[in-house]
Amino acid sequence: MAGERQRAMAAELAAFRDAVRRFVEAELAPHEARWGRQQHVDRDAWRAVGGMGLLLADVPERYGGAGATFAHECVVFEELQRANVTSFGKHVHSIVAHYLLDYGSEAQKMRWLPKMARGEMIAAIAMSEPGAGSDLQGVRTRAVRQGDEYVVDGSKTFISNGFLADLVCLVVKTDPAAGAKGVSLLMVETANLPGYRCGRILDKVGMHGQDTAELFFDGVRVPAENLLGGEQGRGFYQLMQQLPWERTIVAVAAVAAIERAVELTTEYVRQRQAFGRPLIEMQNTRFRLAECRTVAHVARVFIDDCIERVMDGTIDAATASMAKWWTTEQQCRVIDECLQLFGGYGYMMDYPIGKMYADARVQKIYGGTNEIMKELIARSL
Numbered sequence: 001m002a003g004e005r006q007r008a009m010a011a012e013l014a015a016f017r018d019a020v021r022r023f024v025e026a027e028l029a030p031h032e033a034r035w036g037r038q039q040h041v042d043r044d045a046w047r048a049v050g051g052m053g054l055l056l057a058d059v060p061e062r063y064g065g066a067g068a069t070f071a072h073e074c075v076v077f078e079e080l081q082r083a084n085v086t087s088f089g090k091h092v093h094s095i096v097a098h099y100l101l102d103y104g105s106e107a108q109k110m111r112w113l114p115k116m117a118r119g120e121m122i123a124a125i126a127m128s129e130p131g132a133g134s135d136l137q138g139v140r141t142r143a144v145r146q147g148d149e150y151v152v153d154g155s156k157t158f159i160s161n162g163f164l165a166d167l168v169c170l171v172v173k174t175d176p177a178a179g180a181k182g183v184s185l186l187m188v189e190t191a192n193l194p195g196y197r198c199g200r201i202l203d204k205v206g207m208h209g210q211d212t213a214e215l216f217f218d219g220v221r222v223p224a225e226n227l228l229g230g231e232q233g234r235g236f237y238q239l240m241q242q243l244p245w246e247r248t249i250v251a252v253a254a255v256a257a258i259e260r261a262v263e264l265t266t267e268y269v270r271q272r273q274a275f276g277r278p279l280i281e282m283q284n285t286r287f288r289l290a291e292c293r294t295v296a297h298v299a300r301v302f303i304d305d306c307i308e309r310v311m312d313g314t315i316d317a318a319t320a321s322m323a324k325w326w327t328t329e330q331q332c333r334v335i336d337e338c339l340q341l342f343g344g345y346g347y348m349m350d351y352p353i354g355k356m357y358a359d360a361r362v363q364k365i366y367g368g369t370n371e372i373m374k375e376l377i378a379r380s381l
């Protein structure tokens with residue numbers, strides 16, 4: 001019976017993957033290069049992805065989501081990665097949806113999730129500041145309660161979806177003397193908001209089409225009802241609870257990139273000739289690709305286990321940290337090996353492997369650096 005259910009689920013996911021792949025290849029991939037040049041995706045693309053039900057795949061239907069599973073969400077992440085569409089900031093959008101699902105009041109969920117699911121509202125999560133990245137307790141953005149509002153002052157940097165964001169899940173200090181217990185999360189609607197300003201879109205090594213930006217808050221008034229979780233001082237706990245989910249999706253993209261790099265490189269070395277024979281016939285090429293293929297396989301088994309553990313609620317911080325650091329490290333290593341096998345063409349942007357190389361590097365940094373991941377794992381020893 002369990003086996004039958006698993007087979008039915010696998011078949012359903014395969015059909016879903018097919019549909020997502022066709023949509024991504026036809027509707028998003030052709031725009032990726034242009035999005036890179038303009039440093040952000042088109043708003044229309046958000047509505048199109050929302051219209052397909054792919055923005056909040058695992059959010060219940062009563063909140064506008066597709067009511068499917070985390071495995072469906074992962075299929076969307078994998079297919080975006082496979083098509084090299086790294087501009088589209090679905091990751092942070094989904095992360096914010098999960099904060100709302102887990103800590104939002106019914107009114108907050110009904111207010112924001114359906115619009116997010118349709119792509120009418122684009123969400124960002126703003127933790128990092130110029131002086132606080134890994135050390136989140138060091139954030140300085142301040143929210144002071146005044147009547148039924150909070151007054152917010154401070155700035156954030158490196159915020160994905162920052163330029164387009166209509167809704168920002170903002171990490172603030174509500175009680176600077178209380179350490180971790182002084183951190184709260186405020187949902188900020190940015191449209192026509194006095195005192196709110198988005199700075200320049202940051203110039204990055206890769207992921208050029210992702211609108212990573214600085215955000216400034218100067219006496220911004222936010223309704224107190226936009227506090228997430230009912231009471232002040234719960235923000236650090238909320239962040240720690242959500243981070244395993246976020247780290248798993250970084251790892252999901254890493255594994256999809258590894259698999260795609262091996263696939264593209266295998267195709268290339270079959271047709272590229274040197275010294276009168278295809279590159280695939282040379283022992284170095286064969287051994288390198290054999291190693292990369294092995295990594296892809298081990299990574300797939302590991303990530304599939306993590307995905308299942310997210311779905312049954314047993315993923316823990318240490319395992320998610322292992323997945324995040326190890327798969328992203330392998331992503332960079334495997335793509336580097338693959339690029340080498342393309343020779344000079346690997347360094348040309350005409351071939352997808354060059355973009356994959358540049359896009360991969362940040363995976364070891366955001367979502368918590370890989371050094372911080374090892375700290376977290378070490379704490380569980």
Ligand SMILES: Cc1cc2nc3c(=O)[nH]c(=O)nc-3n(C[C@H](O)[C@H](O)[C@H](O)COP(=O)(O)OP(=O)(O)OC[C@H]3O[C@@H](n4cnc5c(N)ncnc54)[C@H](O)[C@@H]3O)c2cc1C
Nearest residue numbers: 125126127128132133134158159160365366367368369371
């Ligand atoms: C493209 C991009 C998108 C991003 N998107 C977002 C976003 O949407 N929202 C958001 O809030 N942030 C975002 N970030 C920020 C990202 O999460 C931070 O850059 C990251 O957490 C590291 O913080 P930092 O840059 O301040 O580096 P630092 O914390 O200054 O770290 C510098 C170095 O010191 C190491 N280090 C720090 N502490 C320790 C320690 N205790 N032990 C050992 N080594 C340590 C780090 O591992 C790193 O190698 C993004 C960043 C980038 C580049």
